[in-house]
Amino acid sequence: MRTILKIALGAATMLTPAAALAQETVRLTLWHMEQPPHRVERIQELIDAFNAANPDIVVSQEPQNWGEVYAKAPAALAAGQGPDLLFAIPDFTPILKDIGALTSVADFVEELDGKHDFIDTAVEAYSYDGGVWAVPLYNMAMNLWYRKSVLEEAGVEVPQTWEEWRAAAEALSRDGVSGMGLPANKQLYTDQTVYSVMVNGGATEIYNEDGTLRFDNPETVAAYEFYTNLHQFSPADSASWTWGEAEACFSAQSCAMVMQFSVISTYDTQAEGDAEDLGVAAIPSKDGEDHNTISYANAVMLLSSDEARMEASKKFVSFLLEPENYGRFLNMEPGLFMPVTADGAQAESFWSDPMVEKYREQIETVIENSQNGRLFGFTSGLTFPSIAAISAQNIIAETLQSIVVNGQPAAEAVAAGQARMEEVAR
């Protein structure tokens, strides 16, 4: 009896650590760049729901900002203090992949695709070098926003071609109002607006298939010339604009039209909030056909090298993409973040949000526009790591500044832009 007791005690003693290990909580850190308090709050609600449903996993969020994360994440990972999950845009992944911090999540993405059906372009931007380096989470697409009443009053139709666009901007520029709010800052927003014009003028590709640059071409020059021409109808301080200033200009009715991912939130809370009067259209194209735009599929990178943490991370991402949670996730900023999955686009949790219900017409247009989305450096099915440095240094925007601020001819500025791209790509 005593022997049996000893064996039982021994076994129990040996099993205790294993049992404790099995019960050990997996702690995950999520870095994201959705800093506005209401977005942080919504993400926390989802994290709380996940943690409650998964007692063995504790996710915590640490909001970062886009301005710093490109430098902070590699440093944190090098110091072994990096996050387990990190939100990304396509040009961010090559940086972390190059320092060996990323492993392909192709199998996981395939599994999620089978379940939710990703929009193909959302996955393509993260698929290169034989792997898939992040899981797409939400889409953003640039659009042309206006007030229907303002256009009607000026007798202006929604522009379809570049010629109509310029004429509309000119006609709408009166009584201290700028016809078209366009940034010319050396910043990501300007990269996005310039590229939105480029893709509508046949200048979609920045790279040749062999990885050499083809930025310097007649289509790009024409796009820059048109943008510069249109920029004269923009407010005087637009050379220092970021997204916020454009939204503020539109809300304050100082800008008749703006190019923006979404103005719904500021229009609803800081302007009239009249859904009937808010217009959104595809970015006009040179000849009025095939309207394109810049479109970003934001994603999440899974960075854990530890198997248990990686599995927990996948569980959390799967939770976010479940239709009952996904709509709530997207609506942390209603009207800005669009679904990247087929079942997400139909999700009750997405469409039942009061703000989404109110601006349903506009959001449907934005989703439609995003179907023709492009992103510089990720258009040919091939991805070249140098796009990270080109994007981080905002060379597309820098080229515009040479024209708008320094008065350099577009052809010269574009040639210099290509030289800069080649320099940073070396």
Place this chain on the structure above:
Amino acid sequence: MQQSKALAFALVAPALLFLGATLGWPLVQAIQLSLQDVRVIGSPGSFVGLDNYARILSGPAFWNATGLSIVWVVANAIVQTILALVAAIILNEKFPGVRIARSWIILTWIVPTVVVVVIWRWLFSTSGGMINPLLIQMGILERPVGFFATPWTAMATLVFINSWRWFPFIALMMLAGLTRIPDDLYEAARLDGANAWMRFCRITWPLLAPTLGVLAVIGTLLSFNVFDIIWLLTSGGPAGGSRTLPVLIYETAFKGYRLSEAATISVMTTIFLMAFAVIATRALDRTDR
């Protein structure tokens, strides 16, 4: 004698060790990094000797940034000295509320940089900002202007904002210098028939000069290293018009992913500033003697 030397060394040693750990070691690492070709933090690099130095010195970016840094320092020194001197002279007078004024003047200095940036960005904005309408009402402008829209207006606006932030600190230092000037000197000058301007030129300025000299050295070093206000307001733009050396270092390291090149610029900047500090300190010593 030897004992007192040992005691002096023992007393200074903790400070030297602290400086060595917090300044010396990072500097050694920066020099080491500048001799390699590391791009992203955490990635490996190989030894390239002085290649980075040759590349930086032969390119225009470093020299443009150096030129802008000098413009930035000189412009700030002029604007801040004028504002601070006027404020210090006023605060050195005896009038009701002078004590409150001396306390309140430091308000701009204690406000966090981010708040300063948000305030001025909004004030200068053409959409709802106050400066443009005010200048139009006063007849100075015909239509709104973008203060950050051209290189020179952006630089001038940045100098104004930075000076607005820092002049109270310098004013208080000057005020400390002014209070050390004996009233008897002014009294005697008045009896000799000297007017206010003559009293300033013959008494205030010469006796304040040592304080101004120290402030010039400290102010130059502080101004040279300003990064936050410039980055938050213009990010070095437009068209590189406010890309001073600290901005260039940040851009090169964290936007261009050329950590070693950024370290090279940092090392050269440090050498330049150290040389300036040594020369200026010796000049001040000589003046004191």
